Amino acid sequence: MSDVTLTPELIRAALTTVKYPGFSRDIVSFGLVRKVTVSPEGAVVVDLLVESKNADVPRYIYENVMGVVKELPGVKQLDVNIEHHAPQQRKAASDDPADWKSSVPGVRHVIAVASGKGGVGKSTVSANLAVALSRLGYRTGLLDLDIYGPSMALMFGTKERPGCSDKEQFLPVEAHGVKLLSMGLMIDEASPVAVRGPLATRYVQQFLRDVDWGGLDFLILDMPPGTGDIQLTIVQTVDLSGAVIVTTPQEVALIDARKAVGLFNRVETPILGIIENMSYFVCPSDGLVYNIFGEGGGEREAQKLGVPLLGKIPLDIQTRSCGDEGRPVALEDPGQNRVAAAFQGVASGLASVLGM
Numbered sequence: 030m031s032d033v034t035l036t037p038e039l040i041r042a043a044l045t046t047v048k049y050p051g052f053s054r055d056i057v058s059f060g061l062v063r064k065v066t067v068s069p070e071g072a073v074v075v076d077l078l079v080e081s082k083n084a085d086v087p088r089y090i091y092e093n094v095m096g097v098v099k100e101l102p103g104v105k106q107l108d109v110n111i112e113h114h115a116p117q118q119r120k121a122a123s124d125d126p127a128d129w130k131s132s133v134p135g136v137r138h139v140i141a142v143a144s145g146k147g148g149v150g151k152s153t154v155s156a157n158l159a160v161a162l163s164r165l166g167y168r169t170g171l172l173d174l175d176i177y178g179p180s181m182a183l184m185f186g187t188k189e190r191p192g193c194s195d196k197e198q199f200l201p202v203e204a205h206g207v208k209l210l211s212m213g214l215m216i217d218e219a220s221p222v223a224v225r226g227p228l229a230t231r232y233v234q235q236f237l238r239d240v241d242w243g244g245l246d247f248l249i250l251d252m253p254p255g256t257g258d259i260q261l262t263i264v265q266t267v268d269l270s271g272a273v274i275v276t277t278p279q280e281v282a283l284i285d286a287r288k289a290v291g292l293f294n295r296v297e298t299p300i301l302g303i304i305e306n307m308s309y310f311v312c313p314s315d316g317l318v319y320n321i322f323g324e325g326g327g328e329r330e331a332q333k334l335g336v337p338l339l340g341k342i343p344l345d346i347q348t349r350s351c352g353d354e355g356r357p358v359a360l361e362d363p364g365q366n367r368v369a370a371a372f373q374g375v376a377s378g379l380a381s382v383l384g385m
């Protein structure tokens with residue numbers, strides 16, 4: 030028999046361990062808990078309000094609240110009531126680009142592709158995701174925000190310089206069905222980008238604001254590696270629909286992926302899903318599958334965050350060589366090419382998460 034008295038405060042404290050899916054913030058600090066009552070006999074009633082288009086969200090919260098409160102000593106009966114309705118219609122649902130919420134003019138959804146750790150394949154994933162979205166019929170743009178190591182010009186095989194509109198905005202170039210803007214298209218290959226600190230920040234802000242994208246369903250932001258000032262500037266400058274986290278399966282990459290999740294949590298940007306890159310290798314000679322960087326890391330992390338694992342991209346020679354030759358592998362026939370199929374799956378998963 031416990032001598033701790035069961036009170037609404039005690040229950041609220043316990044509810045701070047229940048996270049909102051996709052966030053590291055809990056349901057209490059998000060203001061979802063409307064009312065908690067406890068009768069002297071130990072009958073507990075918890076009233077919650079959940080605003081989400083996704084029916085999985087209230088279900089997830091219900092199960093977790095049940096699980097946590099049931100375990101408290103003295104709880105004899107438990108009712109969890111969730112009032113669930115879709116959030117107030119976001120302006121983004123309108124077909125008029127002037128109404129779209131994102132702060133990038135004429136763009137419906139801005140999505141950051143981030144990782145924390147360098148070299149895990151953000152740029153490869155960004156390029157192929159953009160191509161796959163475009164192949165699904167969405168008007169798609171890609172902005173390479175890595176001003177120190179831009180790679181998109183190479184990955185898309187273009188050297189065309191962006192134009193300038195009569196409103197003095199950049200005009201993106203078009204390659205493989207994607208509107209593209211990258212520092213790599215603005216500078217000569219040999220010239221080092223000797224910009225630091227505030228100037229780098231100013232460049233990035235200009236790329237986010239002063240581009241005439243001409244109407245897009247999706248703008249993919251290829252984020253620079255790390256979780257420092259420049260990344261924070263990016264996520265604070267734009268109203269993102271969400272972020273996609275790229276990781277490889279091993280623990281060192283997952284640690285940095287968590288830092289990236291923390292960055293987006295700071296600005297209350299939802300994590301839309303995880304993509305596990307270099308997930309496995311299929312040996313071309315014997316067809317055997319090798320889990321070179323370990324197994325299941327992306328899946329576990331996605332479960333922990335309550336977000337979907339949008340896809341597993343194999344470690345694949347053609348994916349690397351296509352990137353170097355300026356023809357993203359997602360242009361291949363998904364019926365014939367495993368990686369193109371994986372990216373198609375990621376693209377349709379992402380579109381459906383966003384209700385597109």
Ligand SMILES: Nc1ncnc2c1ncn2[C@@H]1O[C@H](COP(=O)(O)OP(=O)(O)OP(=O)(O)O)[C@@H](O)[C@H]1O
Binds near residue numbers: 151180254348350
């Ligand atoms: N699935 C894959 N299979 C084979 N090679 C890959 C795969 N994904 C990425 N690569 C290769 O790994 C290298 C690093 O990838 P990429 O440049 O996309 O990573 P990044 O996370 O953007 O790096 P950075 O942090 O420097 O921006 C590249 O040479 C790329 O071709």
Ligand SMILES: [Mg+2]
Binds near residue numbers: 152175180251253254
């Ligand atoms: Mg990169």
